Amino acid sequence: MSVEQDLLARSNEACELCSATENLSALEVAPSDGSTEQSIMVCGTCKEMITDSSKMDANHFRCLNDSMWNSEPAVQVMAYRLLKQLSAEGWPQDLLDMLYLEEDVQVWADALGSDDEDVAVAPTKDSNGVTLEAGDSVTIIKDLEVKGAGFTAKRGTMVKGIHLVPGNSEQIEGRVNGTKIVLLTKFLKKM
Numbered sequence: 001m002s003v004e005q006d007l008l009a010r011s012n013e014a015c016e017l018c019s020a021t022e023n024l025s026a027l028e029v030a031p032s033d034g035s036t037e038q039s040i041m042v043c044g045t046c047k048e049m050i051t052d053s054s055k056m057d058a059n060h061f062r063c064l065n066d067s068m069w070n071s072e073p074a075v076q077v078m079a080y081r082l083l084k085q086l087s088a089e090g091w092p093q094d095l096l097d098m099l100y101l102e103e104d105v106q107v108w109a110d111a112l113g114s115d116d117e118d119v120a121v122a123p124t125k126d127s128n129g130v131t132l133e134a135g136d137s138v139t140i141i142k143d144l145e146v147k148g149a150g151f152t153a154k155r156g157t158m159v160k161g162i163h164l165v166p167g168n169s170e171q172i173e174g175r176v177n178g179t180k181i182v183l184l185t186k187f188l189k190k191m
């Protein structure tokens, strides 16, 4: 039997991540030898999000809440990597905290290492589309009421040594009036 046929049988002809039954195909979980054990059956939707990070929709992968408990290591590895990639959303991190992988499965899951961390995060840009990096200085281009802190960050205020927010390209963190606050990048201009 081919890998695809093996996977159809193993998965009961459903996506092993979200249980959809449309557009099923095999996906190798890299690094993989192409065997059934190192592949998973996925639907067209899951495959598109996994292979094209611009199509990623975190909510779709709430299905991992169930599928991360699959007994197949390949499914566990894919679930682990997706949850890690989406961890900035909050709930994926909660699931990750519950997910226990056998030692050799964990090694596999981490095998792509640093490549994983670069995925899917759009660059952080200021109001003019200039890329912002950690440590940059910016000015605020609009009076901003800082909720919770009880002051207004005035237009023209300089914020030095900004921090990027992992997984969120719309926000940065910086100190204004000695208080660390989150600022929307659309109200900032790089100095």
Ligand SMILES: [Zn+2]
Binding pocket: 015, 016, 017, 018, 019, 020, 042, 043, 044, 045, 046, 047
């Ligand atoms: Zn799916």
